[in-house]
Amino acid sequence: MREWWRDAVIYQIYPRSFQDDNGDGVGDLNGITRRLEHVAELGADCIWLSPVFVSPQKDMGYDVSDYLDIDPLFGTLADFDALIARAHALGLKVITDQVLSHTSDQHPWFRESRTSRDNPKADWYVWADPLPDGAPPTNWHSHFGGPAWEFEPRRGQYYLHNFLAAQPDLNFHHPEVADAILETCKFWLDRGLDGFRLDTVNYYFHDADLRSNPPAEPKKNQVMSTDLYGMQNNIYNKNRPENLGFLERLRALTDRYDDIMMVGEVGDGPARAIELMGQYTAGTKRLHVCYSFAMLGQDFSAAFFRNCIDGFHKGAPDGHPKWSFSNHDTERHVSRWAAHGVSEDNLARLTCAMLMSFEGTVGIYQGEELGQTETELVYEELTDPPALRFWPGIKGRDGCRTPMVWERDALNAGFSDAKPWLPVKAPQAARAVDAQAPDGILAFYREAIALRKASRPLREGTTHFHDLPEPLLAFERRAGDERMTCVFNLSTEVQTLALTGSTEFAGPQAAALADGTLTLPGNGFAWLTHDEPLTLATTEKTLWEEIS
Structure with a gap:
């Protein structure tokens, strides 16, 4: 029997911004549950929830301090169970983000690990001595700017963080770490979850010999960049071959359950990412599905899309891709590709038609089905760490994370009765669900998804x-x-x-x-x-x- 996920339409929900039901200006699980009919009527097969686990929210939940509980900001475990039950009643699968490559610096594992070099969790994170001159042990950069190493005086060592300093990387070379992580995944599968979206899935292992990265090949007409990370060929801080062994252990766990799907996020340049997508989904012992940022950038040409799709299937004939144009980390595609559109609505229809025609699994980010555009924000409205650090050169990710709009003329477009954590502005409210014309973008998405489901060539061809x-x-x-x-x-x-x-x-x-x-x-x-x-x-x- 063909697995449900092979041609599925996965709808990403950013919980902070979907629906606020308790009046604190932040979306929550009960709000999501109340609005699930919208997703079911759209024709989606599955919802993906961005992180809802206990977290200090330094990186909006991608800094987990307790893998086994729901953050009170979003609700309770009982609310989570009710959401799964309602989704299943509507015919929707549910997957959640699993942030396994790193934790919050407030996680009990790290709080113990940082105290000394000889405690039970001492080697659960990536620690290394300074170089003789006191410099960090490698030249690796953080995605959020500056070195990927933070000095801890209590140990006299540096720890690795590929993202914020408040997000220390776990040491997957330590067998107890992998075992503990697998146990956290089992906890959620036992509660009825249908699978995982694995954040930064190619970052789990680092080079055990701590070799520094070589410089990247200079680009033509390259000017000074704030992207220090992109100035290196990042071969030692991610994409390590040991990753495959852990993915096989994770797959073995999910194979003990029925109808589970794991989709991994591969962060890398388009060519390398397409290659890794193939590696990570090859055969039946690794991930079920993989996606990359290949189609989440500025490229918009027939040759580009053909190279992505054809390149994947030729390079990994038994692999399985997921394609998407927008998510919580990138500018919304209707704005990103605006120069190629006759109008925003024309471009929204074209890109929907393309996506629903692609072979593999496809993903929609909340609001995409409304033709939603990027929100223009001023500095005082920002919350995203990279944006706050690099403004105005980098606008950050807040513009795509503003609240979902339900009723155009309601307070905050129906998202919340309180001041929302990010503002709802007029151009976005104008695209509210209740303002959609009978032949508008929402109706088109429903038609296109229905066509995909009704057409065997589009599903399986x-x-x-x-x-x-x-x-x-x-x-x-x-x-x-x-x-x-x-x-x-x-x-x-x-x-x-x-x-x-x-x-x-x-x-x-x-x-x-x-x-x-x-x-x-x-x-x-x-x-x-x-x-x-x-x-x-x-x-x-x-x-x-x-x-x-």
Whole structure:
């Protein structure tokens, strides 16, 4: 039987910003439970919750101080159990973020580890002596700026942190650490959780010999950068081969349960990330699914998307990808790719059509189904550590984390009766759920997801690309004798194709077909069903206005 996750639509919920039910301005579990019908009606198969575990919230929950309890900010274990029960009743699976590479510096494990070099948890984190001149033991950088090492006077040593100094890295070379982490995962599986989204899954192990990274290859026309991390070839502080062994232990744990899915986040450059996605999902002993930031950047061309998809399937024929365009760490894609859009709504429809046509698992970030845009914030409104440190050069992640909007004319667009932790601004409130037109973006997402579920080629089919010039992306999805061709115009200009073969439109489209010519307006797209192969070739452009 085909596993549910292979073609699933996963809806990411950022708990702080989905729905506040207790009136403190921060979203909570009961709020999520109340709004789950919205996700079910959208047609999603699964929700992914960003961290809800006990945390000082230095990095919005990605600094866990207790893996086995819910932070009071979000509710209780009973609230969590009720959320799972309601989701399952609606036909939704539930996965949660598991932040396993590091903890909070307030976690009891670290509080004990930092006290001395000979306590029971002394080696549970990555400790190293200073160099003879007192410098950190390697040249590794933190993602959040500065060295990835923090000095601890009580031990006279440095500890490793790939992110904030308040997020010390666990030492996965120590067998007791891996055992303890697996026990925390088992705790949630025993409560009925359907799987995990594994944060920074390629960061679990570091180089045991603590070798310094070489410099990265300089880029053309490179200017001074605040991204010190990107100035190194980060081969010793992540992506270590030992990772695979731990992933196999994690998979063995999940295989003891029914219908579990693990999706790992690979943080790296596009080419390396696609390679790791393949490695981490190869066979049946590692992760079920992997995704990267490959499609979460500025690149927006037919060649780019083809290289990502084709490169993955050719490099890892038995691996499994997850594709997404937005999440809680990146600028919303409708804003990020705005230069390629005829309008925000046109771009929202095009990108939805693309995503629902990709082979593999796909992800939607809350608000994406409304065509939501990035919120413009001033410095005084920021909460994100990188933004606060590097402003104005880096705007940070707050702009994509502002609250979900439900009722356009309600206080804070229906998110909360109190002042929200991040502001709700007019451009975002205008896209509220209740303000969506009958033929608006929300309706389009529902139609596109329904088409994906109803189409065997879109669910199960292999991908075969047509060779077309920019800005046209086209591929056939093929499942047995069923075929569907998906065509997308990634520009704002009209594009036309000569089409040979018998076909008809499937689902919603932004295109016209007459006398063997397929005409795509700016940001146009089409799903075409056919029994025999189609031939596509570029032609002279025809004005859209002449045939519409």
